[in-house]
Amino acid sequence: MCPYTTGLLGELKRLKKARNAIILAHNYQIAEIQDAADFVGDSFELSRKAAKTDADVIVFCGVKFMAESAKILSPNKTVLLPVEDAGCPLADTIDVESLRKMKRKYSKAKVVTYVNSTAAVKAESYICCTSSNAIKVVESVPAKQIIFVPDKNLGYYVASHTDKEMIVWNGYCPTHDTVQVEEAKRLKRAYPDAPIVVHPECKPEVVALADHVGSTSGILRYAKESNADTLIIGTEEGLIHRLQIENPDKKFLPLRERFICPNMKKTTLEKVVNSLEKMEFEIKIPEDIRIKAYNALARMLEVN
Numbered sequence: 001m002c003p004y005t006t007g008l009l010g011e012l013k014r015l016k017k018a019r020n021a022i023i024l025a026h027n028y029q030i031a032e033i034q035d036a037a038d039f040v041g042d043s044f045e046l047s048r049k050a051a052k053t054d055a056d057v058i059v060f061c062g063v064k065f066m067a068e069s070a071k072i073l074s075p076n077k078t079v080l081l082p083v084e085d086a087g088c089p090l091a092d093t094i095d096v097e098s099l100r101k102m103k104r105k106y107s108k109a110k111v112v113t114y115v116n117s118t119a120a121v122k123a124e125s126y127i128c129c130t131s132s133n134a135i136k137v138v139e140s141v142p143a144k145q146i147i148f149v150p151d152k153n154l155g156y157y158v159a160s161h162t163d164k165e166m167i168v169w170n171g172y173c174p175t176h177d178t179v180q181v182e183e184a185k186r187l188k189r190a191y192p193d194a195p196i197v198v199h200p201e202c203k204p205e206v207v208a209l210a211d212h213v214g215s216t217s218g219i220l221r222y223a224k225e226s227n228a229d230t231l232i233i234g235t236e237e238g239l240i241h242r243l244q245i246e247n248p249d250k251k252f253l254p255l256r257e258r259f260i261c262p263n264m265k266k267t268t269l270e271k272v273v274n275s276l277e278k279m280e281f282e283i284k285i286p287e288d289i290r291i292k293a294y295n296a297l298a299r300m301l302e303v304n
């Protein structure tokens with residue numbers, strides 16, 4: 001490790017203690033951040049873990065909607081996002097007004113919102129879901145018609161596993177949606193014994209070729225239990241760092257070259273230190289919105 005990184009890690013340790021802070025790193029963060037974090041995981045799992053700690057400050061190394069989820073579950077803690085413009089193009093595909101318009105149009109439908117969404121959109125929803133529990137959540141909803149936002153690929157995936165009438169918002173993750181079916185077929189030909197494991201934010205044609213479909217936590221579980229020595233990973237390549245740590249004898253190949261979310265890669269060790277030093281950028285959610293968003297998340301937990 002270079003002396004500069006060692007210095008930053010020392011500074012981070014000092015500030016964490018001084019502020020009684022914890023560092024959360026999403027599975028898509030760069031290796032250096034994952035290694036420095038107290039917890040690494042998916043966004044909702046991290047937010048739940050942080051809520052159970054007695055930390056006063058949560059530094060969420062991820063994108064904005066994730067830090068918002070942490071704030072929704074921990075209203076009395078200070079939640080910091082180290083990079084102010086670490087956003088999520090998928091979450092930004094829908095705003096409150098567009099969702100209200102849909103609710104007016106399909107007045108009998110109930111809204112199921114993927115956690116990959118802003119707090120304000122969650123607050124307009126009947127229930128939230130993650131990519132691992134989306135089918136179960138949709139099935140649990142007491143309505144025949146479901147408005148599903150914001151990810152169309154996850155929506156189509158759920159639609160293929162339920163009899164509910166799904167009205168799917170046209171949002172998508174530019175990082176996952178770009179994977180082409182030809183890339184998956186080429187890798188399958190090159191590594192016929194390697195299971196293809198994909199995130200449901202990939203296109204339906206890619207999902208159809210997969211041996212397993214799951215969230216980042218689901219992919220981690222599958223990889224651990226699999227007997228295969230090589231696996232093809234269809235999600236942001238930050239996850240491969242953790243897969244490799246947990247499975248040192250297995251080989252992981254990204255489903256496409258440069259499988260990268262640019263927003264996830266904005267966070268650096270310098271920015272995390274700076275964030276704790278200056279106590280920025282603080283996540284604030286109006287209390288009425290936070291409570292409504294919390295209720296939609298709590299309903300999901302009841303289903304789980």
Ligand code: CIZ
Nearest residue numbers: 042043116131215216217
């Ligand atoms: O919410 C998350 O953590 C996301 C975006 C993906 C996942 O599957 O973990």
